[in-house]
Amino acid sequence: MQKKLSTYLHSAIGVVVLFLFVLSSSAYCQEPKTGRATIVNYAQPLPTNSPHSLNVWCEYVFSGQPISCTVEIGSFPNWNSGGHLHNTGRLGSTISPAIGPAPGTFTLTTTAVAQEECLLVCPQPTAENTCDGPSFWVGDGWPDVNLLWTGEHTDVMYYNGAPPTPGAPNNNHGTIDHNHYMQSGPALDLLDAVNTYRNTHGYPPPPQPPLVCVNDQSLPWGGLFDVNQNWMGPHDSHRVGTSADVNKASGQCPYDLVLSEMESACEQNNANPLSTGIHNPGPHVHCEW
Amino acid sequence: MNRQLRIFGFVLMAGCLAAQQVPEPPVPIWPQDGKIPPELQDRYVFITSGRDALMILLPETPGGDIKGPKKVVRYPLYNQLDPGVAFAIRELQPSERSLTYSSMSGPSYGVPPLRFPSMVQLEAEGDYLYQYTISNGRAAKDAIGNWSLVVAADTVAVPTHHTGEDVHASWLSGWIATPGRAGGPWQQAEVPGAPNGELVSWFLSAASTTGVRVAPGESLGGFQIKSDRKPGFTTAYFKVAPADDRSPLDPEEIPREVAAQARFLTNIRLDRKTGLTLGPMFTLDAPRAEIVANFRAGIGRWIEKHQLDPQSSFVKEVQQALQTEPATGQDGVIQSQPTNQRETEIMQALRISLGFQFASAETP
Numbered sequence: 194m195q196k197k198l199s200t201y202l203h204s205a206i207g208v209v210v211l212f213l214f215v216l217s218s219s220a221y222c223q224e225p226k227t228g229r230a231t232i233v234n235y236a237q238p239l240p241t242n243s244p245h246s247l248n249v250w251c252e253y254v255f256s257g258q259p260i261s262c263t264v265e266i267g268s269f270p271n272w273n274s275g276g277h278l279h280n281t282g283r284l285g286s287t288i289s290p291a292i293g294p295a296p297g298t299f300t301l302t303t304t305a306v307a308q309e310e311c312l313l314v315c316p317q318p319t320a321e322n323t324c325d326g327p328s329f330w331v332g333d334g335w336p337d338v339n340l341l342w343t344g345e346h347t348d349v350m351y352y353n354g355a356p357p358t359p360g361a362p363n364n365n366h367g368t369i370d371h372n373h374y375m376q377s378g379p380a381l382d383l384l385d386a387v388n389t390y391r392n393t394h395g396y397p398p399p400p401q402p403p404l405v406c407v408n409d410q411s412l413p414w415g416g417l418f419d420v421n422q423n424w425m426g427p428h429d430s431h432r433v434g435t436s437a438d439v440n441k442a443s444g445q446c447p448y449d450l451v452l453s454e455m456e457s458a459c460e461q462n463n464a465n466p467l468s469t470g471i472h473n474p475g476p477h478v479h480c481e482w
Numbered sequence: 483m484n485r486q487l488r489i490f491g492f493v494l495m496a497g498c499l500a501a502q503q504v505p506e507p508p509v510p511i512w513p514q515d516g517k518i519p520p521e522l523q524d525r526y527v528f529i530t531s532g533r534d535a536l537m538i539l540l541p542e543t544p545g546g547d548i549k550g551p552k553k554v555v556r557y558p559l560y561n562q563l564d565p566g567v568a569f570a571i572r573e574l575q576p577s578e579r580s581l582t583y584s585s586m587s588g589p590s591y592g593v594p595p596l597r598f599p600s601m602v603q604l605e606a607e608g609d610y611l612y613q614y615t616i617s618n619g620r621a622a623k624d625a626i627g628n629w630s631l632v633v634a635a636d637t638v639a640v641p642t643h644h645t646g647e648d649v650h651a652s653w654l655s656g657w658i659a660t661p662g663r664a665g666g667p668w669q670q671a672e673v674p675g676a677p678n679g680e681l682v683s684w685f686l687s688a689a690s691t692t693g694v695r696v697a698p699g700e701s702l703g704g705f706q707i708k709s710d711r712k713p714g715f716t717t718a719y720f721k722v723a724p725a726d727d728r729s730p731l732d733p734e735e736i737p738r739e740v741a742a743q744a745r746f747l748t749n750i751r752l753d754r755k756t757g758l759t760l761g762p763m764f765t766l767d768a769p770r771a772e773i774v775a776n777f778r779a780g781i782g783r784w785i786e787k788h789q790l791d792p793q794s795s796f797v798k799e800v801q802q803a804l805q806t807e808p809a810t811g812q813d814g815v816i817q818s819q820p821t822n823q824r825e826t827e828i829m830q831a832l833r834i835s836l837g838f839q840f841a842s843a844e845t846p
Contacts, residue, residue, distance in 0.1 A: 457724040461681075469733055
């Protein structure tokens with residue numbers, strides 16, 4: 194009797210152990226974890242050079258049950274995004290801490306580069322689990338007008354690269370398709386300034402030459418122009434879609450311009466006199482609203 | 483009591499007027515010893531007590547942090563001008579009237595409400611020829627090389643300048659116009675109550691080597707406008723030639739925080755001086771009361787600026803006639819003789835705009 198009872202007991206314990214083994218292997222060993230993150234107070238684009246909080250957690254991939262874990266987290270810029278058509282050394286946002294407990298709060302700090310980035314949130318050890326994370330935009334201001342697309346005004350020549358046509362080769366200013374974005378108010382003032390200049394010089398009606406060459410207003414989401422391919426600027430004041438360079442005859446611009454008069458025309462049309470003027474080298478007129 | 487209230491009201495109005503004429507820039511005065519008090523540590527733009535320059539704080543190293551070590555740069559406003567303008571008007575003969583004016587933006591007359599205007603061919607029936615001579619007083623330190631008149635947004639007018647052998651052949655003329663922008667952005671700083679307008683402008687081309695600036699103590703004539711508008715008081719703006727407006731700053735090196743504190747310069751235009759004159763203002767069907775109000779305000783302003791003598795019998799009689807408008811209309815005849823340039827200008831303008839009759843000859 195005792196032997197039979199012991200046999201039953203052992204069998205029951207075996208079933209329980211087997212059940213627990215199956216349960217644990219399915220839930221804790223076989224189902225992988227994934228890392229998730231949300232950006233607190235998320236609004237696109239995230240301003241450049243600024244910190245943002247991330248809420249980070251882990252969960253089982255299939256059940257979605259949240260669990261505690263350790264995650265490694267990074268941010269990776271999407272190549273060619275933001276109008277920058279070169280990628281060597283391209284900077285992405287930094288995240289602190291790079292590895293830490295989840296659920297938890299991490300800090301994402303954007304750089305001066307306006308672009309699309311992707312978060313990668315990976316539970317440790319990475320080999321056994323999957324990574325996840327949202328895409329987000331980094332940018333400055335709202336340069337919502339691409340002057341290249343506003344076909345009504347044929348008195349302005351937008352150039353960059355040679356020949357000055359859409360799809361022209363990149364020379365670090367972004368291509369002509371990308372570097373003529375402005376905020377709408379300054380865009381209208383710029384076109385008025387061009388009108389003022391052409392009007393006072395008695396130019397023939399457009400599209401008859403001479404035109405006025407303007408360049409480097411802003412990239413689609415603002416941010417720095419990587420003119421020197423070091424992701425450090427200059428062109429700092431072209432980051433928010435409120436500036437434009439107006440040029441005299443050069444390799445890319447066949448039409449001459451009296452710089453001081455163009456400066457005056459910009460100031461007559463609401464440009465900030467302090468930050469509007471003739472910039473060297475070039476030289477060109479930097480008009481800023 | 484009523485009289486006291488009226489006097490108080492007048493004083494208040496004069497105070498408001500004075501404030502309108504010379505707006506206070508929203509920046510602190512640069513301390514004489516150059517030491518910035520602690521409460522102004524976040525201010526980077528100052529103005530000199532003489533209002534002839536801004537004092538700008540910039541990072542010591544270009545591109546550096548504005549919160550770090552700073553240097554001081556003097557930014558001259560080139561506004562040491564003492565401008566004056568003399569006006570004359572005559573009605574054009576029919577053969578002189580018709581002209582065609584090609585303009586990129588031109589007067590906004592007929593331009594569709596697009597912000598990207600196209601070519602305008604204007605057939606202007608210029609009924610009147612407005613002629614101007616500008617001057618710069620001996621007290622000035624800078625030379626005038628750019629001046630403009632405020633006109634109503636839909637004015638049909640054609641500014642011209644001398645060409646050929648004349649010394650100021652290189653003065654260019656044109657519109658500082660913003661078609662589609664209702665009313666235009668330029669304030670009638672000298673004519674209280676008048677609506678903002680656009681500018682007709684003349685300036686000395688920087689490309690010219692022969693152009694003559696209006697130096698202190700000198701004057702220059704030959705500026706003309708053909709227009710079908712009747713004359714009224716308006717504001718003139720004067721400044722230095724575009725090429726003389728030199729900035730000691732690299733515009734691309736100015737931090738945004740600093741530029742933001744100087745943004746007021748687009749509204750409070752410290753780089754130019756204003757003057758009061760007569761120009762093309764009124765359509766043929768403009769309400770008579772509107773014209774009368776303009777002349778009352780303009781004559782009052784000239785008296786305030788000591789350019790008219792309120793005790794002059796001519797001024798008294800004209801003011802009396804304007805006070806009784808429109809009840810008396812144009813029935814009266816001004817008996818007093820104009821005795822100086824300003825009074826002659828008033829006489830010429832009143833004849834055309836309000837049909838006033840004068841017993842005097844054309845010129846004093």
